[in-house]
Amino acid sequence: MKEATATGRRKTAVAQVRLVPGSGKILVNERPFDDYFTIEFHRIQIIKPLEVTNTLGKFDVFVKTNGGGISGQAGATQLGIARALVAYEESFKQTLKEFGLLTRDPRMVERKKYGQKKARKRFQFSKR
Numbered sequence: 001m002k003e004a005t006a007t008g009r010r011k012t013a014v015a016q017v018r019l020v021p022g023s024g025k026i027l028v029n030e031r032p033f034d035d036y037f038t039i040e041f042h043r044i045q046i047i048k049p050l051e052v053t054n055t056l057g058k059f060d061v062f063v064k065t066n067g068g069g070i071s072g073q074a075g076a077t078q079l080g081i082a083r084a085l086v087a088y089e090e091s092f093k094q095t096l097k098e099f100g101l102l103t104r105d106p107r108m109v110e111r112k113k114y115g116q117k118k119a120r121k122r123f124q125f126s127k128r
Contacts, residue, residue, distance in 0.1 A: 004088035008080025010105050013068030017080030019088055022060030028077065029065060042074035049082040049101050053092045075105060 004019045026033035026046075037043050050056040061081060065073045082101040085092045096102050110119040117123055 002088065004084040006080050006083035006087055008076040008078065008083060008104075010075030010079065011068045011072035011108060013065060013072035013076040015063055015065040015073060015076035015080040017077065017084045018062040019081070019084040020060045020062070021058065024057035024059065026061040026063070028063045033061075033063075037070065037074055039070070042070065045074050046077050046081065048099070049078060049085055049096060052095055052099050052101065053085055053089075055085065055092075059088075079104060 006017050008015045028036040082096050
């Protein structure tokens with residue numbers, strides 16, 4: 001029985017994904033995927049790589065994710081699933097690439113600068 005593993009990252013979240021041929025159940029941190037990701041948008045985002053490659057219901061997906069928030073973890077999981085699909089079957093690469101599912105989102109939080117309130121917000125200027 002062939003299986004595939006991959007890692008996905010987004011912001012400060014990391015997701016380790018394991019794909020095993022099976023009935024189509026998705027577990028995130030040993031919890032059902034519907035319980036972990038309560039927002040519908042995140043659930044749609046996560047199963048997109050499976051829908052695009054017509055493999056929804058053909059794999060059991062096991063995800064260990066930590067760091068960041070729910071949105072970052074959803075993005076990391078999506079990338080992890082897409083990479084795992086490519087590791088399992090090389091022919092999926094072209095389809096996933098067309099939908100932009102193999103691109104790591106490079107946006108990160110900008111660091112706070114000294115002498116300022118936040119990254120770009122400054123303290124109120126006083127002339128006198």
